[in-house]
Amino acid sequence: MLLYESPVSGNCYKVRLLLAHLGLPYERRTLDVVDRSDRPEVLGGLNPALRVPTLVLDDGRSLGESGAILWYFGEGSRFVPTDRFERAQMLQWMFFEQYDHEPAIAVVRFWLAYSGNPEAFEDRRTERTAAGYRVLAAMNSHLVGRSWFVGDAMSLADIVLYAYTHVADEGGFDLTLYDAINAWLARVAAEPAHVTIDA
Amino acid sequence: MLLYESPVSGNCYKVRLLLAHLGLPYERRTLDVVDRSDRPEVLGGLNPALRVPTLVLDDGRSLGESGAILWYFGEGSRFVPTDRFERAQMLQWMFFEQYDHEPAIAVVRFWLAYSGNPEAFEDRRTERTAAGYRVLAAMNSHLVGRSWFVGDAMSLADIVLYAYTHVADEGGFDLTLYDAINAWLARVAAEPAHVTIDA
Numbered sequence: 001m002l003l004y005e006s007p008v009s010g011n012c013y014k015v016r017l018l019l020a021h022l023g024l025p026y027e028r029r030t031l032d033v034v035d036r037s038d039r040p041e042v043l044g045g046l047n048p049a050l051r052v053p054t055l056v057l058d059d060g061r062s063l064g065e066s067g068a069i070l071w072y073f074g075e076g077s078r079f080v081p082t083d084r085f086e087r088a089q090m091l092q093w094m095f096f097e098q099y100d101h102e103p104a105i106a107v108v109r110f111w112l113a114y115s116g117n118p119e120a121f122e123d124r125r126t127e128r129t130a131a132g133y134r135v136l137a138a139m140n141s142h143l144v145g146r147s148w149f150v151g152d153a154m155s156l157a158d159i160v161l162y163a164y165t166h167v168a169d170e171g172g173f174d175l176t177l178y179d180a181i182n183a184w185l186a187r188v189a190a191e192p193a194h195v196t197i198d199a
Numbered sequence: 200m201l202l203y204e205s206p207v208s209g210n211c212y213k214v215r216l217l218l219a220h221l222g223l224p225y226e227r228r229t230l231d232v233v234d235r236s237d238r239p240e241v242l243g244g245l246n247p248a249l250r251v252p253t254l255v256l257d258d259g260r261s262l263g264e265s266g267a268i269l270w271y272f273g274e275g276s277r278f279v280p281t282d283r284f285e286r287a288q289m290l291q292w293m294f295f296e297q298y299d300h301e302p303a304i305a306v307v308r309f310w311l312a313y314s315g316n317p318e319a320f321e322d323r324r325t326e327r328t329a330a331g332y333r334v335l336a337a338m339n340s341h342l343v344g345r346s347w348f349v350g351d352a353m354s355l356a357d358i359v360l361y362a363y364t365h366v367a368d369e370g371g372f373d374l375t376l377y378d379a380i381n382a383w384l385a386r387v388a389a390e391p392a393h394v395t396i397d398a
Contacts (some may be wrong), residue, residue, distance in 0.1 A: 023398055048295060048337040048338075048340075048341060049298070049299055049337070052244075061284060063284075063287055063288065063291055064291050064295070065290065065291045065295055065298075066294075067294045068287045068288070068290040068291035068293075069287070070296055071286070071287050071290050072283065072284065072286075072287035075283060075286070084271065084274060085260060085262075085271065087270070087271075087274070088262055088268070088270050088271035089262065089267070090269045091264065091266060091267040091270050092263050092264045092267035093266035094294075095265075095266045095267055095294070095297055096247060096248055096263070096264055098294055098297055098298050099248070099297050099298070099301075099302075100248055102298075103302070116262060123265075138247040138248070139247075139256075141247075142247060172316035196343055
């Protein structure tokens, strides 16, 4: 199968991290995350959002949205809880990540570290940074006394939240005070078969 | 069970619409969507995002994020496909709705119709409106030749996309040219047990 992706995108890293844990082979095709002019040509018909990650199965069927791709491969694995309520809790954190976490922490990181033009976003950075810190505080509170976001095992919730949290410093976020987050980041990275974002 | 919600929120309507289809009884508690000062007190410990909808089960366990609540009740019902790939496609549209559709169409609708202060958002409205029209165009293209977003039956994907699309006119969006969207909106509303957003 083929994964259209970017090496710096946390959304793409989520998919690569899960596929590494599951030991599934795939081909990578890198798209530019700054110059997106080729997206309609390359991803048209494959993903309505014209974004990476986009996955194409060997039979030609395609999927967009990191959360949906993770679900497709995660179902039935140790990364999706067998309990119905815990599955819903996992999805709660996955939707929270896409609605609150990514549009703050990933966006500020992109502006500062990858856009090539951080000045252009300066007027929106204060508000997005404050939103990012609210997300980090909510994560840290939840993690106090817990090893993983849902239940007693690592799940897709941990994978999606790890992706942009562990590189939040590239967006100027200071994680020093978030002890529970730091312990959890180390826990995720210590799992067998873990791969880094630049692998 | 208890649903913290708002009568004008499409995210809350998604939950009410599914529960109506499933015939499940629940209690409603309305929170203000403009003055959110009571949110930490009311929703603290129930939902890390401090947003509606928040669901509290009879045993006290709680869930946030409309997509996660829908999944919890939808699993095993006719609104979640039995095919693994179709389940992932459904989640693709659900994540697309929360990442692309809601932050454009729902946000502009809120600014214009419910914020009480539309002028304050005037500088961001043009960009958000353009983003909304890109979403509508992607939805319309996908629906040409299809009755439902995924497979051959109504699913959670249709419920989440219906919620803010059918009131997009309150955000100034003109749906006239989107024939496939209009036929699909009528199809959703014609389902037995359908309820309106103001029900």
